[in-house]
Amino acid sequence: MAHVGDAGARDVRLLSTARRGVQRFAVSHEGTVFAHVEVGRARPTLRTVGVSPAADREGSLPAAAWPTASADRAAAARWADHHVAVLTVARVDLAEGAGDRAREALEAVGLHLAEAGARRLDVRVPAADPVAGWLRGAGWMQGAVGASMVASHSLGYPWSHPKEPSGTASRRSGRLPQPVRRLGRRLATMRPAQVPELAQIAAAEVGAAVRLRYAPGPPRVHPVDGAPPGTFPFAVTRYRTIRTALDLVPPDLRSTRFVDIGCGDGRVLREAIDRGWSSVHGRELEAALGDRARAAIGGHGTVEVGDGLVAPLPDDTGVVYLNNPFQIDGLTRLAALLAGSLARRPRPLVVIYINPRGVGPLAAEGFALVQCTPAFSLLTFASG
Ligand SMILES: C[S@@+](CC[C@H](N)C(=O)[O-])C[C@H]1O[C@@H](n2cnc3c(N)ncnc32)[C@H](O)[C@@H]1O
Structure with a gap:
């Protein structure tokens, strides 16, 4: 699997898996635990403990390359994403003196989760929280959603057929056939105003499938x-x-x-x-x-x-x-x-x-x- 980013030699230990699949990790460096991180499938706003107010906001892209409006639309789409391989950070506790190491801790946990099948780690944090300023850099995407920032960390590729990360919710939904799970996720993100466009897209899809089926030449496998x-x-x-x-x-x-x-x-x-x-x-x-x-x-x-x-x-x-x-x-x-x-x-x-x-x-x-x-x-x- 291709990884995105490198969290260096941090040690990540799974401390517990609670009900509803919330996993709690301890992250250490050279034997000293500097962060505890909670990750799950639900979509809470992040709770941070031990974060000092000085935020370093370097690392954002030049506006010509990726305007704010595009970043915000992208973030809203990510936050509406219910894929089984997307996990959310619920809480980060930083040890005294580790105030600006939230990103380091999350990237280390991300490497661990990637091995278990996760592909993206999302964080929703009030825009004024200093953590919002730190979650930037290679492999990180950030945009405003309402009064919050959604920062997402890409964990690896490909997305096709990843192992489903462990957790009660994914174990339960894992018993359903794949098309039913996919339909459930689509329905969860659908808004009534989208129905006409979706109907138009479905018609285009059917038309193209029929044209392809009867196109001359051998099937292209x-x-x-x-x-x-x-x-x-x-x-x-x-x-x-x-x-x-x-x-x-x-x-x-x-x-x-x-x-x-x-x-x-x-x-x-x-x-x-x-x-x-x-x-x-x-x-x-x-x-x-x-x-x-x-x-x-x-x-x-x-x-x-x-x-x-x-x-x-x-x-x-x-x-x-x-x-x-x-x-x-x-x-x-x-x-x-x-x-x-x-x-x-x-x-x-x-x-x-x-x-x-x-x-x-x-x-x-x-x-x-x-x-x-x-x-x-x-x-x-x-x-x-
Ligand atoms: C998965 S299809 C995508 C077709 C179209 N872009 C779409 O999304 O509907 C990939 C296509 O890339 C073509 N392809 C693969 N390698 C290529 C290359 N080096 N140069 C040009 N075409 C290539 C294949 O022949 C195939 O038709």
Whole structure:
């Protein structure tokens, strides 16, 4: 499993698992316990003990790269997330003199939880609490939700089929079939005002599934012949996921080029056009899919057939979309292309990564994680 962040050599000991799955940990360094942390599936506001008022707020992203409005929308979406692999910190007790080590303690507990299947640790804290200022840095995402800050720490990838973290709630829901659990989580986050849009999305999904079912050619369960090692075969992004991800992209980036590496049948490029991007570009290994993508976008952009990780990226690219086209080696090649383009022309750039395998190669090139959900992660170039 790919980990995010490194909490160093901290020792984390599980002290107890209470009813409703709340776990209590002791975190120590060189034999001295400096924090106790409580984590569970419920969504409380954090209680902190032993925190001094001086807050260090360094580490936030430049506004051009990730505006506050996008950060806040992203945080609200995370807080509405009921995935079994998301856990919440309920309480942190810091020993005397350990006042600013809350982040260190949570990152250490996070490494421990990641081994047990957790993928994200959320903290909701009153905006004025000094802890809100500390929970920033690599692998952390922060945004306002009402009068609180929601800070989330990404624990690892991939999200597909993680072990379910232990706890009574997940053990109970674990007895239900997977589709029923997924439906339950969706219903829990649904608002009545969303029903018309969801109905429209469901109709688009059914239409696309029928078109795909009767499309000429063999079913694509293998990558095209001659694909680079580590290539995944064609599969579509769900319309709801595409729209949720595109809605988070800062509006200014709609005037830049939208690039889908591994664009498949072009549905994502079409959605980007419908959402206001005037210039789109797709790259696809499989020629028949490339033809369909060209037909899907009409004259609104270009589609190239072949390995999309060879030619440089256009320097007016502002959004790069990936739906799990390749293993981490492919991502490393893409990160090098991105770094080349950003060195030629520094600018804000967002990567939308659906069903990611890991984000290490992008982080190594200066990208910061700004959203991390079961379906996708978003990264933005931090020094723009
Ligand atoms: C999971 S599909 C995603 C299709 C589309 N982007 C979507 O989300 O609906 C991934 C696609 O990436 C293509 N692909 C994989 N590696 C590629 C590469 N190096 N260059 C271009 N296309 C690639 C595959 O052929 C496949 O069609």
